Amino acid sequence: MNRIVHIALKVDNLERTTQFYEKVFGFKESKTEKVRDHTSRHLSDGAIDLSIMQYDADTESAESKAAGEGPCIHHFAVEVDDLEEAEKEVKAFGCKIISDPGVIPVKFRAPGGTVCEIVPKGRYKKSARK
Template identity: 50%
Template sequence: MSRIVHLAVKVNDLEEATKFYTEVFGFTEVKTGRNREHISRHMTDGHIDFTLMQYDSEDSHEATIAGEGPRLHHWGVTVDDQELAAEKIKQYGGTILSAKGEGALKFRAPDGTIAEVVKPGRYNEK
């Protein structure tokens, strides 16, 4: 069964956002690393991977797919078969945004929102 395991938020100031979510909600940091054109800070509430993303430039391709400025960038759902999910996404009017073979297959749903399908375990869900 598929389930939501990940939310990614694009932020302007990674440290300020981290402080906000740790102090206000008690989220804990899991790991921080560079991923293509941004720094990702993975945090958790104990159930879901909540990631803050600060892009090197607002002009980068991945930064622009969700729009300018801070916002929900994308959400992620686990699937058992990414290739089958990609075919269904296209069949029902979605557009694949990622190159084949990337661990997280990003897509734009017909309503314009951005999401990704990942294999179970990518975000160490419980």
């Protein structure tokens, strides 16, 4: 069954945003990583992965601009049983793939203009709340 497993926020202050979600809502950090042109910190409430992304100041990548300028909800991810088949269906529906070829997760612009990504099962594992 396909389901939303991840939401990403583009922010202008990674540390302050992290503190907010940890202190106010009790989210726990699961990992922080440098990905291409941004730093991504993953938090969880035990059910969903919340990625807080801060792009490098000098980046001009299409992905960094995909959801708009400044802080925003950048994208959400849908976990799928078969990534290749889902990508074919997305393309057949006329959606534009935003990710570079071969990059997983596969980001695309959905009807209505929002940015979505498809991921294989287990990409965003639930982390237990402590």
